[in-house]
Amino acid sequence: GNEVISAISSDGRTQRLTRPAIVPKLFDGEGTEASPYLVKNVADFRTIDMAVSQYGQSHTGDYFRMTADIDFSKDPDFQGVGAGLGTSVAFGGNFDGDSHSIHGLKIIAVQEDENGDPIRNTYYTYAGLFNVCNRYSTIRNLSIAADCSFRTYSGGGTVAGYTEGKILNCRNYADIWGHRQYAGGIAGMTYTTTEIADCYNAGRVGIGYSGAAGIVSYNRGKISRCQNAGEIYGAKSSGQELNQSTIGGIAALHSGTMTDCVNLGNVHGSSTVGGLIGQVSTFDNAPGSVASSFNAGVVRMIKEESSRGGVIGVSAGRGQISSSYYDAAVNTFGAANNGALSGITGLPTASLTSGEHLQGLDPKTWQFKAGSYPMLAAFAAEPRSVSLATMYVNFPQGQSRANVNKNIPLSAGNDISWSLKLNQNFSVTPGMLNITVPTGMTMAVDTLVASRGDVKKVFPLKSIPTIFKGEGTADNPYLIESKEDLDKLAEFINITGFDYDGFNFRLVNDLDYQGQTWNMICPGVTRFQATFDGNGKTIKGYTYESESIKAGEGRYIGPFGTVGGSGIIRNLTMAGTFKALSYVGGIAGDVYGLVENCTNRSSVTTKEGGAAGVVARLMNGGVIRGCTHEGTLASGGMVNGGVVASVKENALVENCTNNIAI
Numbered sequence: 211g212n213e214v215i216s217a218i219s220s221d222g223r224t225q226r227l228t229r230p231a232i233v234p235k236l237f238d239g240e241g242t243e244a245s246p247y248l249v250k251n252v253a254d255f256r257t258i259d260m261a262v263s264q265y266g267q268s269h270t271g272d273y274f275r276m277t278a279d280i281d282f283s284k285d286p287d288f289q290g291v292g293a294g295l296g297t298s299v300a301f302g303g304n305f306d307g308d309s310h311s312i313h314g315l316k317i318i319a320v321q322e323d324e325n326g327d328p329i330r331n332t333y334y335t336y337a338g339l340f341n342v343c344n345r346y347s348t349i350r351n352l353s354i355a356a357d358c359s360f361r362t363y364s365g366g367g368t369v370a371g372y373t374e375g376k377i378l379n380c381r382n383y384a385d386i387w388g389h390r391q392y393a394g395g396i397a398g399m400t401y402t403t404t405e406i407a408d409c410y411n412a413g414r415v416g417i418g419y420s421g422a423a424g425i426v427s428y429n430r431g432k433i434s435r436c437q438n439a440g441e442i443y444g445a446k447s448s449g450q451e452l453n454q455s456t457i458g459g460i461a462a463l464h465s466g467t468m469t470d471c472v473n474l475g476n477v478h479g480s481s482t483v484g485g486l487i488g489q490v491s492t493f494d495n496a497p498g499s500v501a502s503s504f505n506a507g508v509v510r511m512i513k514e515e516s517s518r519g520g521v522i523g524v525s526a527g528r529g530q531i532s533s534s535y536y537d538a539a540v541n542t543f544g545a546a547n548n549g550a551l552s553g554i555t556g557l558p559t560a561s562l563t564s565g566e567h568l569q570g571l572d573p574k575t576w577q578f579k580a581g582s583y584p585m586l587a588a589f590a591a592e593p594r595s596v597s598l599a600t601m602y603v604n605f606p607q608g609q610s611r612a613n614v615n616k617n618i619p620l621s622a623g624n625d626i627s628w629s630l631k632l633n634q635n636f637s638v639t640p641g642m643l644n645i646t647v648p649t650g651m652t653m654a655v656d657t658l659v660a661s662r663g664d665v666k667k668v669f670p671l672k673s674i675p676t677i678f679k680g681e682g683t684a685d686n687p688y689l690i691e692s693k694e695d696l697d698k699l700a701e702f703i704n705i706t707g708f709d710y711d712g713f714n715f716r717l718v719n720d721l722d723y724q725g726q727t728w729n730m731i732c733p734g735v736t737r738f739q740a741t742f743d744g745n746g747k748t749i750k751g752y753t754y755e756s757e758s759i760k761a762g763e764g765r766y767i768g769p770f771g772t773v774g775g776s777g778i779i780r781n782l783t784m785a786g787t788f789k790a791l792s793y794v795g796g797i798a799g800d801v802y803g804l805v806e807n808c809t810n811r812s813s814v815t816t817k818e819g820g821a822a823g824v825v826a827r828l829m830n831g832g833v834i835r836g837c838t839h840e841g842t843l844a845s846g847g848m849v850n851g852g853v854v855a856s857v858k859e860n861a862l863v864e865n866c867t868n869n870i871a872i
Contacts, residue, residue, distance in 0.1 A: 239275075246273035246306065252282055259291045262299050270302030270346045279355075281313040289317050290371075292341040294334040297372070300344040307352025307380070312339060315354070320363040320389045326418075326446055328389060333363040336371030336398065345403040347375030353383070356413070360386035360393075361447075367397035367426070368413070374401040379408045387416040387447065392427035392462065395440055402466070402494065404431030412594045414441045417479075420455050421462040423488070424473060429461040430493050435575060436460060437472040437586045439594040444479030451512055455481040458488035458523065459507055464500075465493035467529075470575050471503040472585050474598040476668060478510040484523035484546065485509050485536050491526055499529035500553075502570050505536040506562065506583040506599065508669060509543075517775075519546035521554050526830070526860070533570025537562055537583075539605035540669065542612040542711050547831050548737065549775025549803060559605040563621070581622065597665040601626055603643055603658065608683060612711060614673045618643045620660075627661040635673055648675045651698075653706040674708055678715075687714035687743065693721050696749075700729040703736055711739035711776050718745060723752035728786060730754065730771050733762035737774030737802065744782025744808065752786035757817060762799075764791035766826060770798040775831055777803035785811035785841070793820030793827055793855060796841055801825045806835040819847025822855040823868060832861045839868045 217226045236257050237247035249255065258274070261267040282288055292299045319337035321329045336342050337360065340349065354368040365371045368382040382395050392398045395411030411424045421427045424438025444454020456462045459473025464487045473485050482488050485505030490498040500521070509518055517524045520536030525546045531553035536545065538556025545554035565580030567573055577590040583599040590596070603611065604619040620628055620641055628638045635654035637644045648654045654673040659666055677698055678688035690696060699715070702708065709732070732738040749769075758764035762771055769784055770777075779797060788794050795801075796810030810823045820826055823839025839852045849855050852868025 241272040243273050243304070246275040249274050249276045249280070250278060252280060252285070252288065255280065255291070256288060258301070259288070259293070262292045262301050263295060266299055268300055268302035268344060270344065272303040273306070274303055275306045276308050276310045276352070279311045279313060282315045284314050284316040286316065286318070288315075289319070290337060290339050290341045293337065295341070296335055297342050300342040300347070301340050302344040302346040302375070304348045305352070306350050309351050309353075311353040311355045313355045313357050315339060315358040317359070318361045319366065320361060322389070322447060326448060328363065333389070335363060336365040337362040338367045338369055338371040338398065340370045341372070343370050343373040343375045345374035345401070347373065348378065349376070349380060350378040351380070353381045356383040358384035360384060362386065362388045362393055362398065364388065364390040365392045365398040367394045370397045372399045373397050374403045376405045376407075377409060378405070381410040381412075383412045385414040387418070388422065389418045389447070391417070391419055392421040393417050394427040395424045395438060397426045399428040400426050400431040400466070402430050402496070406431065406436060407434045408588060409436045410439070410589050410592065412439045412592065414443070416443045416445055417454055417457070418446050421488070422479070423458045423460060423462040424475060425460045425471070427462040429464045429466045431466045433460060433466065433471060434469045435471070435586060435588065437474070437589045437595065439474045439592065439598055441475050442477045452480065454479045456488035456523070457483045458486055459484070459505055460486045460503075462488040463491055464489070464498040465491045465496060466498060468498070468500045469502055470572070470586065473505045473507045474583065474585065474595055476508045476510065480512045481517065482523040483509055483511050483518045485520050485541060487522045489524040489526065490522055497529035500531045500534050502532070502572070503534045504568070504571070504584055505541070508540050508667070510670065517547050518543055519548070519551070520544065520556055522546035522551065525551060535562070535568055539610040540603075542610045543739065544776045547775045547802065548739070549831065558607045558609070559602050560607070563602055563604065594665055597662045598667060601660040601662060601667045603669055610712065611669055611671050614643070614645045614671055615647050617645060623662070625662055629659050629661070631657045631659070636671055645673050647673055650675060651677070651702055651705055653708055672708065674706070677702060682713040684714050687716040690715055690717045691719055693723060693726070696721070696731070697729045700731045703732055703738070707736050709736050709739040709774060711774070713740040714743070715740055716743045716745050717747045717749075717782065720747050721749045723750065723786065725751060725753060728752040728754045728769060730767060730769065732773070733767060733771035737772045737777065738770055739774040739776040741778040741780070742782070743780055746781050748783040748785060750785035754787070755789040757791045759791060766793045767799040768795035768797055768826060771800070773798050773801045773803045773805065775802040778806070779808060780804070780806045781808070783809040783811060787813045789815040790817075792816050792818040792847065795822045795824055795826035795854070796839065797824050797837070799826045800829055801827070801832040801834070802829045804833045804835065805837060806833070807837065809838045810841050812841045814841065815844040817846045819845050819849050820855045821845040821850045823852045823870075824866070825854045827856040827858070828854050828861040828863065829858050830860050832858070834863045834866055837866045839870060842870060843872060
């Protein structure tokens, strides 16, 4: 029972209220570490909920232990401990599942109308077996079985919706979907005092708006030795994929620490999608950090122009990142922000499945086995993890799913079924993915599906024709010998949307357009992700003119429209004429990657402003280094620059020179 004791000072000015809690003898056991309260059935869980929800008893300092698996049989009257009360109440006890499982738990924290909108007064924040846990709480040694289901609103997790305490050695096999924000396979949201360790997720985790992750959606605490094998996705309850963002294999939004974590599941959404983390951010001046972690899952996005990465989708205000890896043959767009990031290494599939140890990953914690991706030794026997880790296309160095131009071995296993959706240029024979390389200005596309029982792994595939001399490698780059070659490059990208990520080009001759119109390279959605080496040559005599308000036509343009995070333009001189509405660069429009050792001798004219000698807008993570402007600028508006007109956060301009008056 609860009573309120009031103490009033002798002068009557000060009053102090105290509410001592007297917990009746409702469980077997004494609630101590040596003799914990025994949780044997659904009724015992209801008693915990009643104490927390009705009487505000957090059970801080008390110990509980499950004695058997508990089946809730989809009972709609139990919606978790503290359901619907937010942070006004919290569980603070030490709960030991003793390696038992929760079955038949069906949590519905939101109801929708026929349009998929939440019905008023039917939804609440924070939902899970334990809705809210305080910083003194510990939940350990507990499994959530696959026959459970979770439909949350904001801040949903299978074990806890929001926790400031510890969740240790817990495993989830159930699916969870969140209507609004922050759905996690283990916890929805955490605080800086939180520790999530030795946890595993095999359930599907989806979100209708923002924030889905295999372990914790919004993480501000510590995550260590955790592994995800579930599909992480963004979609409405109807399955419609629209603008869902911030999706990660382990964490969606991360400002805490992450160590020794693995993602094996496919991860997909609309924007800000990463193999391990959707977005690294800063909380209380503490930026998120990542160490000794690995992603083998395929990262896919609906909107290719949005930021994604093999490990991190968007890195904004990051801490230390070290000894982390991803499969660069299936995630060809870089480690983070569509490009490279120090501390993260992309390797081909053949290297990752060789059984060789990866530097910085402790062999006592990790399993390295030939014929399998690396994974945590603690979860190496989990069936879904075994299937995902041993189903792969064995891409060697120089090959990737973005451009298959040789036959590639498939992982061994008589119980693995391989199929293609189209079976046109691509085909499958026992143990081999075969390709008939396309010709002309066409690109072959297909989707390869690997299946083992109910576990599927999807590999989108592309193959492009050979339209240039060379092989596109650093040692043997594609050769640009003429204006016609540049036109072919621009045309092929415009037709196919292929961004040439990881490929190399070299200009081998000076080119004179003699007044002909420039065919812009990557003027729209597609970002140029290749390395273009001008080789000290000059392209001159071209013209371009447009007053269109459309981006990529009259705004945010240059000879190269948009250079992506992996893109590099170097050792090139441009000397033509560009006239447009606004934000025009002599070398490029928007740059997320690197422009270095380039010279602009062009005439750049804008009607409304944003004229720049080298780059119109230097975007987050972009770099301009060692460039010179020797041309002319004319502008009818503001925000102009000899080197760059607009510089975004985390961009760098160094060792550049402007030799003309602005």
